[in-house]
Amino acid sequence: MHTHLLEENNLSGKYERLQTEYVQFDERVDYLIKKDYTGFNITIPFKMNIIGYLAEISDNAAQIGAVNTVKIIDGRLFGFNTDGIGFIRALANKNVEIKNSSVTVLGAGGAARAVIFSLIKNGISQLTIINRSEQRALALIQDIRKLGRFSETKYVAWQQDNIKEVCQKTDILINSTSIGMWPNIEDTPIVFEDELDDFVVVDLVYNPLKTAFLKMAKNKGALCVDGLDMFIYQGVEALQIWFGQEIKFDYEKLRRMLIEKLENYGRN
Numbered sequence: 001m002h003t004h005l006l007e008e009n010n011l012s013g014k015y016e017r018l019q020t021e022y023v024q025f026d027e028r029v030d031y032l033i034k035k036d037y038t039g040f041n042i043t044i045p046f047k048m049n050i051i052g053y054l055a056e057i058s059d060n061a062a063q064i065g066a067v068n069t070v071k072i073i074d075g076r077l078f079g080f081n082t083d084g085i086g087f088i089r090a091l092a093n094k095n096v097e098i099k100n101s102s103v104t105v106l107g108a109g110g111a112a113r114a115v116i117f118s119l120i121k122n123g124i125s126q127l128t129i130i131n132r133s134e135q136r137a138l139a140l141i142q143d144i145r146k147l148g149r150f151s152e153t154k155y156v157a158w159q160q161d162n163i164k165e166v167c168q169k170t171d172i173l174i175n176s177t178s179i180g181m182w183p184n185i186e187d188t189p190i191v192f193e194d195e196l197d198d199f200v201v202v203d204l205v206y207n208p209l210k211t212a213f214l215k216m217a218k219n220k221g222a223l224c225v226d227g228l229d230m231f232i233y234q235g236v237e238a239l240q241i242w243f244g245q246e247i248k249f250d251y252e253k254l255r256r257m258l259i260e261k262l263e264n265y266g267r268n
């Protein structure tokens with residue numbers, strides 16, 4: 001995606017994957033600085049570890065408690081989080097009304113945190129968090145309460161019956177767990193039985209694009225948003241941070257290209 005976007009915007013540069021083990025983390029950050037990288041993305045499981053290396057962190061990333069984008073200026077690291085922005089743009093792309101909506105989020109990991117703080121900023125009225133680990137969900141709720149301006153949050157334990165009951169009272173249901181991700185593509189966090197008209201279902205998982213969860217939701221009449229748009233917009237936002245300019249792109253063309261790549265990615 002980045003190679004394509006760099007070319008389309010006549011920017012010179014290269015985006016590469018540097019697989020990093022825990023023990024190499026220090027060394028890797030040092031390498032990126034010494035080799036004069038413009039910046040880097042950082043993913044599971046290092047989105048929190050990088051915070052200790054930063055000269056500055058954006059307010060948004062600090063609130064989320066995770067960094068996925070770093071810009072290097074004069075050997076100093078500046079941290080950002082573009083996941084939430086990507087998520088909001090993905091919903092806007094599908095004309096999903098966020099303001100005053102009631103939202104249920106499955107999951108309480110890094111992606112859930114990015115999504116939730118962005119949703120609160122965009123004016124949701126109610127939030128329910130359902131997560132397997134109660135402790136993680138409660139820690140997240142505590143951080144939300146620290147905002148001091150949003151109190152409509154509750155935690156519900158991870159049980160099918162609970163999930164079903166909550167979903168009936170929700171406008172937007174978001175899967176921010178990794179359930180359904182390749183290779184466990186038959187897995188789904190919930191089995192829908194009732195019709196889902198006027199209901200928005202979002203899956204952050206983008207590999208596969210059509211998860212079992214989304215396929216089922218679509219069959220029941222929900223408006224579905226897959227994880228690819230969030231992926232696209234968080235990436236575009238990261239490039240804008242690194243290059244300090246607007247990144248132009250043909251959405252349809254880029255999406256088509258990525259879908260083609262995803263059809264083979266991780267399957268051989």
Ligand SMILES: NC(=O)c1ccc[n+]([C@@H]2O[C@H](COP(=O)([O-])OP(=O)(O)OC[C@H]3O[C@@H](n4cnc5c(N)ncnc54)[C@H](OP(=O)(O)O)[C@@H]3O)[C@@H](O)[C@H]2O)c1
Nearest residue numbers: 107108109110111112132133136176177178204227230231
């Ligand atoms: N579309 C995008 O641009 C985008 C961006 C970021 C992430 N994502 C996707 O979002 C997903 C989550 O990423 P993350 O960074 O938040 O990961 P993470 O921090 O590791 O969190 C994983 C979450 O999934 C839950 N979970 C995992 N396996 C489960 C299971 N078998 N049953 C119930 N809950 C389970 C975990 O629950 P516990 O707390 O109980 O462990 C936790 O809430 C991944 O699939 C990732 O690819 C997509």
